[in-house]
Amino acid sequence: MTAFVLVGEAFTGGWLWDGVAERLRKAGAQAYQVTSDGDPEAGLGTHAEELVALLDRIADPETVLVGHGYGIHPVLAAADRRPERVARVVYLAAGLPSDGDPALLLVRDETVRERLGRDTTPLPPPRGEEWANWGSLDGLSADDLARLDRLAVPQPARTLTEPLRLGDGLDRVPASAVMCTADGPDVDVVEMLVRTGPPRFRKLVGPGYAFLELPAGHWPMLSHPAELADVLVRAAAGEGRRISLGEERPSDEKREFLLDTAEYPYERSGRLDVYPPDGEGRRPAVLFVHGGPVDADRAPTPRDTPLYRGYARYLAGLGAVGATVDHRLHALTDYARAAGDIAQALETLRAHPRVDPDRIALWIFSGGGLLAADWLAAPPPWLRCLALSYPVLGTPPGWETVERRFRPAAAVAGAGALPVVLVRAGREHPAFATTVEEFLTAAVKHGADVEIVDVPDGRHGFEALDRTDASREAVVRAVRAVLDRVTGAE
Template identity: 80%
Template structure:
């Protein structure tokens, strides 16, 4: 017999799972809906100990721990401590926290994140429409919201601020995820991130992880109890879609740049690498800003990859200064820190003796696109061009933890006459493509100067994934479009 341990998100208890528990029991399963300690002094460690003790009391041979939202944190901690007893962990509308991460990193409401930085009193439970700050209310009926309001309790602050502590034993426990597609990314988005995102995500490809999709909001146990119960039974049986990287996984970390470049020497200045053409005169400069989030311990870092070195050297070969910045966008909550790194890098570049400080362009890639908001909202006079390659230009589903000030689709209203060059991948992931369309609609409304460079058959990161003549032509066209604007047409 499978024993399901069901752990809900913040403010909730075992009552959240009533509809799911009823159906699991009808299918012959043992079910333990959990209400965790809500005392003001309780922390993540308290909850991990409670779940560990519960696992120890269960006699059934197959224990499946199910974590929703915040609940995945104590679930993972308990699974690591009892890896020999836990048959599987199931994420439901939950993130993928790592060792050392507090649950606060995945809280979507930035006012809550700011408050918990200095206030250790319990968080009062949301009421009514306030629940939308914690996740999509898609599919909830009025009585569901009434039930949340009636039964929810304050959440102890330390449950969200204490770091998660995991050990290597957790790697032995298979995992599954129920992707609630009205609340966060769908499986296609996860697959794209596994292929092109942080190395830490690549463990999601392989037999140890399975995935399901459910067209639900953040509370599927209320809106879709029968469907969720069915998926939990399938997950316990080892079913679900597996991701594979396959043989078409070229890495921008190792492949040479798709255009030929000269061996121009690099000057390292703090976080910035500078590639200057021959001569002594001051030249216009382009600063390349990588995407992300990227792993903090990633080697090589973006500026040391052939991809970004290639772009910078190509610019230098055409007579401008090319530069690359390593910024610290390691999580969705790091955009503020990364923006500070880029501002410092720009000043470092403008002060370089080979750079004309009044002719600067920024070229931002992928998930770094949200960092464009600051420069769009109030472009300085020395910023002659802003280029964006397959960018994310509004927070897609699942990125709600990004601060609201990083919304280029809103900031473009202030761009004025700043020239924009936008490189679009025709086979872009739909969630990212939607942010580009939102941005272009806003840009058109406000009369922004946008030149688009399309790669109809290109994918996100086409320079590495689609090394075709069309890709080479698109890169060359985009480079020359940026040069034309940063040089003033000279």
């Protein structure tokens, strides 16, 4: 017999699972609805110990731990300590925390993150529409919201701030993820993150992880109890889609730049590499900003990959200064730190003896696109152009933890006469493409100067993935558009 241990989101208890548990039991399974210790001093470790004690009491051979939202943290900790007693872990509308991560990193409400940084008293539960700060309310009725309001309890602060501690036990436990597509990414987006994101996502490849989708918001146990019960039974049976990379996967870490470039030497200063052109005198400069998040231990770092070196050398060959920067965007909560790294790199670049400090362009790629917000909101006079290649320009589902400051669609109202060159991939990931369309709508509304360079058959990262004449022509056109603006007359 399969036993499901059901652990819910912050502020909730076993009551959250009533409708699902009833259906699981009718299907012949056991269902344990967990209400964790609400002691004000309880921490994540306290909740994990409670689950370990429960696992030690369950006699059923097939025990499946289900973690919803915050609940995935104590679930992972318990499974790591008792891998021999857990048949499978199920992530339900949950993030992918690693060893050392506090649950606070995945809290979407910025005000909550700020509060817990200065206040260790229990966090009062949301009320009414405030629940949307913890996840989509899609499908919830007024009665469902009233029930959340009535039964929710304060969440001990240390359960959200105490780091998750994992050994190697969890590596022996299969996992499934139920992707609630009205609340977060679908499986296609997860596959994209596996292919292009930090290396830690690579663990999702292969038979050990299975993915299922449910067209629901963050609270499917309330809005879709029957469907969720069915999906959990399927997850317990190991059903679902697996992700495979394939041996032929192109990579900007391995493939040479798609345009021929000379081997211009570079000068390294901290996080900044500068590629001066031949000749003398001060020249316009373009700083290339990589996307992310990228793993902190990634090797080579972005500035040492053929993609960014290629762009910088190509600019140097055209008589401008090319520059690259390694910024510290290692997680969705790192945008402010990365923005500081870029500001410092620009200051250093403008002070370089070969750079005209009044003729600078900033060229941002992929997930770094959110970093454009600062420069759109208040562009300095020396910033002559902002270029964006297959950018993320809003918060796709699951990116809600990014600070509100980094919203280019809102910031474009302040762009004024700043020219923007937008390189758009026709086969972009849908979640990213939506953010670009939102940005363009706002740009039209505010009269922003945007030139679009389309790559109709190009994918996200087309320079490495789609090495076609159309891709080469798009790069050449985009470079020329940027140089025309950064070298143009006053």
